[in-house]
Amino acid sequence: xxxxxxxxxxxTNTDMGLVSENGNIIQRRNIPxxxxxxxxxxxxxxxxxxxxxxxxxxxxxxQPLTLEGIGIGxxxxxxxxxxxxxxxxxxxxxxxxxGKEIHxxxxxxxxxxxxxxxxxxxxxxxxxxxxxxHFIMFTLGTGVGSGIVVDxxxxxxxxxxxxxxxxxxxxPHGRKCSCGREGCLETYTSARGIVQTYCELKGIPVSSDVTxxxxxxxxxxxxxxxxxxxxxxADQLGLAMANSVTFSAPEAIFLMGGPAQVGEPLLKPLRxxxxxxxxxxxxxxxxxxxxxxxxxxxxxxxxxxxxKMKSEK
Amino acid sequence: xxxxxxxxxxxTNTDMGLVSENGNIIQRRNIPxxxxxxxxxxxxxxxxxxxxxxxxxxxxxxQPLTLEGIGIGxxxxxxxxxxxxxxxxxxxxxxxxxGKEIHxxxxxxxxxxxxxxxxxxxxxxxxxxxxxxHFIMFTLGTGVGSGIVVDxxxxxxxxxxxxxxxxxxxxPHGRKCSCGREGCLETYTSARGIVQTYCELKGIPVSSDVTxxxxxxxxxxxxxxxxxxxxxxADQLGLAMANSVTFSAPEAIFLMGGPAQVGEPLLKPLRxxxxxxxxxxxxxxxxxxxxxxxxxxxxxxxxxxxxKMKSEK
Numbered sequence: 001x002x003x004x005x006x007x008x009x010x011x012t013n014t015d016m017g018l019v020s021e022n023g024n025i026i027q028r029r030n031i032p033x034x035x036x037x038x039x040x041x042x043x044x045x046x047x048x049x050x051x052x053x054x055x056x057x058x059x060x061x062x063q064p065l066t067l068e069g070i071g072i073g074x075x076x077x078x079x080x081x082x083x084x085x086x087x088x089x090x091x092x093x094x095x096x097x098x099g100k101e102i103h104x105x106x107x108x109x110x111x112x113x114x115x116x117x118x119x120x121x122x123x124x125x126x127x128x129x130x131x132x133x134h135f136i137m138f139t140l141g142t143g144v145g146s147g148i149v150v151d152x153x154x155x156x157x158x159x160x161x162x163x164x165x166x167x168x169x170x171x172p173h174g175r176k177c178s179c180g181r182e183g184c185l186e187t188y189t190s191a192r193g194i195v196q197t198y199c200e201l202k203g204i205p206v207s208s209d210v211t212x213x214x215x216x217x218x219x220x221x222x223x224x225x226x227x228x229x230x231x232x233x234a235d236q237l238g239l240a241m242a243n244s245v246t247f248s249a250p251e252a253i254f255l256m257g258g259p260a261q262v263g264e265p266l267l268k269p270l271r272x273x274x275x276x277x278x279x280x281x282x283x284x285x286x287x288x289x290x291x292x293x294x295x296x297x298x299x300x301x302x303x304x305x306x307x308k309m310k311s312e313k
Numbered sequence: 314x315x316x317x318x319x320x321x322x323x324x325t326n327t328d329m330g331l332v333s334e335n336g337n338i339i340q341r342r343n344i345p346x347x348x349x350x351x352x353x354x355x356x357x358x359x360x361x362x363x364x365x366x367x368x369x370x371x372x373x374x375x376q377p378l379t380l381e382g383i384g385i386g387x388x389x390x391x392x393x394x395x396x397x398x399x400x401x402x403x404x405x406x407x408x409x410x411x412g413k414e415i416h417x418x419x420x421x422x423x424x425x426x427x428x429x430x431x432x433x434x435x436x437x438x439x440x441x442x443x444x445x446x447h448f449i450m451f452t453l454g455t456g457v458g459s460g461i462v463v464d465x466x467x468x469x470x471x472x473x474x475x476x477x478x479x480x481x482x483x484x485p486h487g488r489k490c491s492c493g494r495e496g497c498l499e500t501y502t503s504a505r506g507i508v509q510t511y512c513e514l515k516g517i518p519v520s521s522d523v524t525x526x527x528x529x530x531x532x533x534x535x536x537x538x539x540x541x542x543x544x545x546x547a548d549q550l551g552l553a554m555a556n557s558v559t560f561s562a563p564e565a566i567f568l569m570g571g572p573a574q575v576g577e578p579l580l581k582p583l584r585x586x587x588x589x590x591x592x593x594x595x596x597x598x599x600x601x602x603x604x605x606x607x608x609x610x611x612x613x614x615x616x617x618x619x620x621k622m623k624s625e626k
Contacts, residue, residue: 076594134471148560150463150470157463157562158447159598164559167592169552171485179592239482246477247461247560249470279480279492281389285472 002066003057005050006304008115009033009074011089014046017300018053023126025297027053034091042092043101051105069109071306072098073118073299079306080160082112111306113154115139115299117163119291120147121154121309122302123254128292134250137291138165138241140257143178144186150248154309166190170240188236191259198229216262230265237266238273245282256291256298315379316370318363319617321428322346322387324402327359330613331366336439338613340366347404355405356414364418382422384619385411386431386612392619393473395425424619426467428452428612430476432604433460434467434622435615436567441605447563450604451478451554453570456491457499463561467622479503483553501549504572511542529575543578550579551586558595569604569611 003026008015014033017025029049036042050070058065076087084096099110113121120137123129129137133152139145144166148155155162166186167179174183175193187193191212198215199206202225218226241253253274260266271288278286293301316339321328327346330338342362349355363383371378389400397409412423426434433450436442442450446465452458457479461468468475479499480492487496488506500506504525511528512519515538531539554566566587573579584601591599606614 132471134475150468151466153464155463155561158445158564159562159595161594162447162560162562164592164594168556168559169590172483172552181590181592239485243481243556244560246481247475247557248468249472249475251471277482277494279477279494281474281477282472 001061001063002068003054004068004304004307005053005070006300006302007046007070007072007074008299008303009072009077009084009090010299011075011091014042015300016046016049016053017297017304018057019301019304023301023304025300027057028300029053037091037093039092039096039098039101043098043105047102047105067106067108069111069307070102071118071303072110072112073115073303073306074112075115077112077114077117078160079111079113079117079154079156082110084112109307111309113156113306114145114161114163115302116145117147117154117156118302118306119145119256119298120149120163120254120302121305122293122298123256123291124149124154125305125308126293126301127298128289129252129254132251134248135252135254136165136241136244136248136250137254137256138237140189140191140255140259142191144190146244148248149250165240165244168240168243170236185236185240189233189240189259194229194233194259197232198225201225201228201232212259212262216259216265219262219265227265230262231269233259234266234269235273238270239277241270241274241288242277242279242282245286246279249282250286252287252289254289254291256293256295258295260290261295314370314374314376315381316367317381317617317620318366318383319613319615320359320383320385320387321431321612321616322385322390322397322403323428323612324388324404327355328613329359329362329366330610330617331370332614332617336614336617338610340370341613342366349405352405352409352411352414356411356418360415360418380419380421382424382620383415384431384616385423385425386428386616386619387425388428390425390427390430391473392424392426392430392467392469395423397425422620424622426469426619427458427474427476428615429458430460430467430469431615431619432458432569432611433462433476433567433615434618435606435611436569436604437462437467438618438621439606439614440567440611441602442565442567445564447561448565448567449478449554449557449561449563450567450569451550453502453504453568453572455504457503459557461561462563478553478557481553481556483549498549498553502546502553502572507542507546507572510545511538514538514541514545525572525575529572529578532575532578540578543575544582546572547579547582548586551583552590554583554587554601555590555592555595558599559592562595563599565600565602567602567604569606569608571608573603574608
């Protein structure tokens with residue numbers, strides 16, 4: 001039997017999964033990323049868990065398994081170099097060459113990309129984007145990420161860092177962004193941006209007691225400020241999505257992540273704003289879809305899907 | 314000897330050229346587009362001129378020539394369907410199926426795309442983008458067009474209409490655009506947009522007596538309002554270019570068209586604005602270049618280059 005490994009490297013935890021050919025996560029393990037400050041012990045423990053999953057699966061299958069590769073989705077992951085480049089949110093600093101380290105333990109293809117790219121590719125291989133040649137994925141969370149597929153291939157660009165639509169400047173001289181610039185999409189439609197909008201509309205100081213999840217619940221209870229917040233976010237995200245269509249004329253834009261889970265308070269005004277901002281030649285040609293992968297599986301499946309990309313090259 | 318035909322279909326004139334394998338325009342002819350209201354007589358006369366160029370070249374070469382194809386750059390040209398779709402600026406109305414009509418006269422590959430896409434591909438095959446896998450072309454003129462190359466292929470998208478960055482909304486609720494929406498890049502950095510900025514800065518009504526060429530000449534004479542106009546345009550275009558980098562991380566952005574010919578009054582502040590607006594991970598990775606093709610050749614070469622794309626598929 002053939003399997004691949006998907007690794008979702010987050011700032012806090014690293015989730016690993018053994019994934020079957022048809023995209024089921026058969027086994028899962030995790031280690032705490034923030035317990036490490038060096039790559040060597042981190043990869044050693046990661047490989048320990050991976051080998052344990054492999055051994056267990058071989059026992060269950062009653063035969064040796066073929067491991068097609070290890071795919072890793074990580075912040076600042078660079079597909080071309082296979083390295084994580086100085087990710088600010090990781091306790092392990094510097095340029096991290098995963099392939100080199102992993103190959104000390106096992107001779108297996110290693111593919112790495114940033115987490116949003118991996119999520120987009122997971123949607124393509126295992127989710128709702130199957131068979132689509134052109135689509136874009138927006139991931140809403142602590143930040144706003146994106147992954148872009150053109151002609152059936154993930155766009156990496158000349159540097160490996162393509163697809164950072166969260167840092168498209170939506171409103172010139174707008175909100176201050178953590179990247180040092182102003183007006184990035186992320187400052188409006190990330191979880192934190194949504195909280196800021198709510199607090200501004202409510203006329204209260206921005207507080208860490210407010211979460212985008214709470215604002216979602218309030219909207220479902222009919223709270224007017226919460227509803228207005230999602231309408232505002234929908235207008236901003238709809239504009240950004242419409243702008244992205246002028247680039248690659250995708251057949252669909254996918255949406256995932258915590259804030260997107262709010263459902264209709266966001267989606268209904270989002271679809272309206274999107275069509276309103278869309279250039280006439282694109283109207284009706286691009287649908288907005290929710291990711292069809294489960295929230296707790298998409299990162300692992302996306303990482304595992306990267307292996308498929310490598311083997312198709 | 315092998316040749317291809319490049320056809321630049323503009324609203325007023327249609328320029329045709331016989332192009333050699335290494336990208337030289339050997340012969341040129343033209344017919345007045347706006348003298349026609351039907352496709353049939355237009356293509357008949359177009360083919361008459363093309364056959365005349367072929368016959369003349371065969372006589373010059375002293376041997377039969379191989380015509381690799383006819384490439385057409387046209388407003389609203391759709392690569393997938395091979396049709397011009399209801400272009401508002403043409404006197405020939407409706408959906409125009411060029412391949413069908415041309416094949417009445419000659420059995421030859423016909424490839425059609427919009428003019429900015431063709432220009433980008435011309436730069437790739439014959440100009441400064443040779444060998445680049447990722448670049449973007451912005452064309453400044455009556456409108457603002459763009460063509461995008463990702464992984465060495467022109468991006469057509471799911472509809473054939475990808476690459477309309479002139480209609481990226483740069484400033485929400487900004488200037489009214491001819492497309493019916495507000496704040497499109499085109500309303501700021503097209504020839505007309507530049508004239509409007511100049512008149513606004515000068516405090517005079519927008520007048521058809523002012524041209525972007527005049528504003529260029531004034532800038533070279535040190536006129537402060539003209540210089541401020543180009544700085545403003547540079548800031549707007551630099552922001553749009555920086556935003557486009559978050560999509561495909563190109564190694565270069567090319568610029569062509571009348572207003573771009575002004576040179577340093579635009580280019581110097583443009584390079585500064587571009588770097589200022591660029592997300593840190595892209596800084597220093599993408600250069601702004603002027604098209605290396607001659608202004609009066611790029612459209613024909615670009616159209617002829619489309620044939621190369623088809624034969625590589």
